[in-house]
Amino acid sequence: MTSTDRSARRTVSYAGRRIALLTQHGKERVIAPVLESVLGCRVERVAGYDTDQLGTFTREIPRAGTQLEAARKKARIGMELSGLPLGLASEGSFGPDPFAGMLPWNVEMVVFIDDERGLEIVGSAQGHANFAHRLAASWEEAQDFARSAEFPEHHLVVRPQGEDDPRIRKGIASWAALEAAFFWAREQSANGLVFLETDVRAHANPTRMANIRLAAEELAKKLCSLCPACGTPGFWVLERVLGLPCADCGAPTREPRGEVLGCVKCVHREVRHYSDRVTADPGCCEHCNP
Structure with missing residues (x-):
């Protein structure tokens, strides 16, 4: 082992270190086991701060800034409250899928801040989301939506009248509670309609929680990937190198042949x-398949 290798190992060690995680929605259940098993650290949940003040998915409080900025702010607040120099936080976003724009999609980020080394490293993951809504005029319509949304494993949110009505009931997790909320909302509604949507807070949405776990797994891999030159964690892919040659004509394609x-x-x-990719399918070649 070279002196650089030894220095790198000393630099990267988080074994036994306490890392603050600010969350009020149960994210420690999927983040802590991943990082603790890989790094040997102690992820400590920080309480005492209402993270909904930084933005809500149900739109009462808009999120300021980007997804990464929101996660970074959460991590900083957790570090300040705990007095620890190491912090974690996660933030999610929802929208249409990036392929056809037809399916609901979830992007999750888990940010790690190390003030001792001046590091910020982000793990991310994305995939299908359980994120839907419906206006219902009858209890039967509400039941149909709930079943399609995989209720009660995935919780629901109910409002009278429409998606921006300030009267709201969150965290509905049983059929009895949903029925009570539905008829309460319909009584309050001037148009006789009830707006139902999936509750996408982490503790209320197992599909989202699975994506948070995947983001934590990528973060753990990044923290274990050391720079060969200086030993700093987070040595990771910056961009793909295109130009994998066509299997038929040998011309460069837009398929990746490596990474930076x-x-x-x-x-x-x-x-x-890439050692496992020598040539590209001719179907990807602009010369063979213009």
Whole structure:
């Protein structure tokens, strides 16, 4: 082992270290086991702060800034409340899928901040979301929506009249509670309609919680990937290298043939070519398949 290797191992060790995680929606259940098993650290949930003040998915309080900025702010608040130099937080976003724009999609970020080393490293994951809504005029319509939304495993939110009505009931997790909320909302509604939507807070949405776990897994991999030059964690893919040659004509295609990895602290970069991909399918070639 070289002196650089030994220095890198000392630099990366988070074994036994306490890491603050600010959450009020149960995210520690999926984040802590992943990081603790890989890094040997102690992820400590920080309470005493209402993270809904930073924005709600049900639109009462808009989120300020980007998804990453929101996660970073949460991590900083957790670090301040706990007095720890290491912090974690996660933030999610929802929208249409990036392929056809037809399906609900969820992007999750888990940010790690190390003030001792001046590091910020982000794990991310994305995938299908259980994120839907419906206006219902009858209890039967409400039941149909609830079943399609995988209720009661996934909780629901109910409002009278429409999606922006300030009267709201969240965290509905039983059929009895849903029935009571539905008829309460319909009585309050001037148009006789009830707006139902999935509750996408982490503790209320197992599909989202699974994506948070995947983001934590990517973060753990990044924290274990050390820069060959300086030993800093977070040596990871910056961009893909395109140009994999066509299997038929040999012309470069837009398929990736490798990737560029870089350090978050120093200027070190490496290009790594894929060993399992030698040629591209001719169907991807602009010459063979214009």
